[in-house]
Amino acid sequence: MITLSSVSKDYGSFRAVDNLSLEIKEGEITGLLGPNGAGKTTTMRMITGYFRPSSGTVSVNGIDVSKDPETIRSIIGYLPESPPLYGEMLTYDYLRYVTGVRKITDETAIRRTAEICGITGVMHKRIDQLSKGYKQRVGLAQAIIHDPKILILDEPTTGLDPNQIIEVRNLITEIGKTKTVILSTHILQEVEAIANRVVIINKGAIVKDDHTDNLRAVKNGHYTVRLALSGTDTTKATEFFSTLPGILEAHQVPGEEGLITILVTAGTEEDVRPALFHTVTQKGWTLFEMSREKQSLEAIFRELTTGGDHD
Numbered sequence: 001m002i003t004l005s006s007v008s009k010d011y012g013s014f015r016a017v018d019n020l021s022l023e024i025k026e027g028e029i030t031g032l033l034g035p036n037g038a039g040k041t042t043t044m045r046m047i048t049g050y051f052r053p054s055s056g057t058v059s060v061n062g063i064d065v066s067k068d069p070e071t072i073r074s075i076i077g078y079l080p081e082s083p084p085l086y087g088e089m090l091t092y093d094y095l096r097y098v099t100g101v102r103k104i105t106d107e108t109a110i111r112r113t114a115e116i117c118g119i120t121g122v123m124h125k126r127i128d129q130l131s132k133g134y135k136q137r138v139g140l141a142q143a144i145i146h147d148p149k150i151l152i153l154d155e156p157t158t159g160l161d162p163n164q165i166i167e168v169r170n171l172i173t174e175i176g177k178t179k180t181v182i183l184s185t186h187i188l189q190e191v192e193a194i195a196n197r198v199v200i201i202n203k204g205a206i207v208k209d210d211h212t213d214n215l216r217a218v219k220n221g222h223y224t225v226r227l228a229l230s231g232t233d234t235t236k237a238t239e240f241f242s243t244l245p246g247i248l249e250a251h252q253v254p255g256e257e258g259l260i261t262i263l264v265t266a267g268t269e270e271d272v273r274p275a276l277f278h279t280v281t282q283k284g285w286t287l288f289e290m291s292r293e294k295q296s297l298e299a300i301f302r303e304l305t306t307g308g309d310h311d
């Protein structure tokens with residue numbers, strides 16, 4: 001449905017998005033996760049047609065975004081980080097204004113959208129008198145008033161209090177049942193709460209693309225065990241370790257000179273250390289060290305994005 005092919009974006013001599021390729025299927029809720037300055041907003045703006053890529057192509061439903069921006073605008077709803085709201089307008093007048101700009105003729109569009117976004121009760125209030133949570137709902141309303149198939153949300157819960165965050169997340173989840181959604185955030189929990197796919201971006205490039213469920217599995221069960229041993233070779237040791245029950249993978253990592261250091265990833269909550277120890281003694285190898293390290297989601301994110309801030 002959305003295809004980015006080798007897309008780059010330069011601001012002068014600075015490359016904000018670097019040769020990024022991504023395919024998003026209909027119905028997916030994708031979280032673009034990355035630290036400040038990673039290139040999330042730039043990527044989203046290229047999908048909406050707001051920015052042209054410096055190289056590469058973006059297509060939506062097979063249409064090249066830069067060739068037919070009009071059609072793209074009718075397919076996509078966009079909520080920028082600071083929604084384009086006019087504070088002195090009443091909510092109703094603002095939404096009527098948006099229907100005018102979008103040339104929406106469906107008379108029920110405003111009422112329908114207000115109901116979906118839970119803003120029926122504030123239609124006759126000035127926008128600058130609304131709470132941040134309600135302002136964000138109005139922002140969402142302007143993004144979906146033309147019933148777009150795709151919704152793009154730039155940091156949709158930034159600046160909201162914890163209750164408002166939950167409300168807006170629930171609203172996005174509800175709207176996301178019938179749309180393809182891309183949202184950006186630098187908050188891991190946000191992706192976990194809303195998205196079924198996570199694309200981690202750092203320095204303008206994708207460093208991880210996975211189902212949110214897999215990340216949850218990492219959080220809930222997976223951990224690593226580091227072993228330092230001697231009396232064998234790396235191939236044998238990794239081979240034996242990776243065939244043990246509950247072990248997903250084993251590979252060599254740098255370690256103390258003269259020893260083989262191996263990092264084993266366990267895919268179970270059970271402790272695999274006794275089985276590892278057994279293998280080592282059974283084979284007559286010598287164990288110098290063994291330690292278990294919890295691999296939290298935060299740790300993975302940090303590992304993938306450290307040093308990522310361009311600013």
Ligand SMILES: Nc1ncnc2c1ncn2[C@@H]1O[C@H](COP(=O)(O)OP(=O)(O)OP(=O)(O)O)[C@@H](O)[C@H]1O
Nearest residue numbers: 011016034035036037038039040041042043310311
């Ligand atoms: N108009 C611009 N001119 C020059 N540099 C820009 C421009 N817009 C963004 N940048 C730079 O490009 C990089 C990527 O910015 P972008 O806003 O896409 O990142 P982001 O991941 O959305 O970050 P944030 O979470 O802070 O919004 C940043 O280093 C930013 O300073």
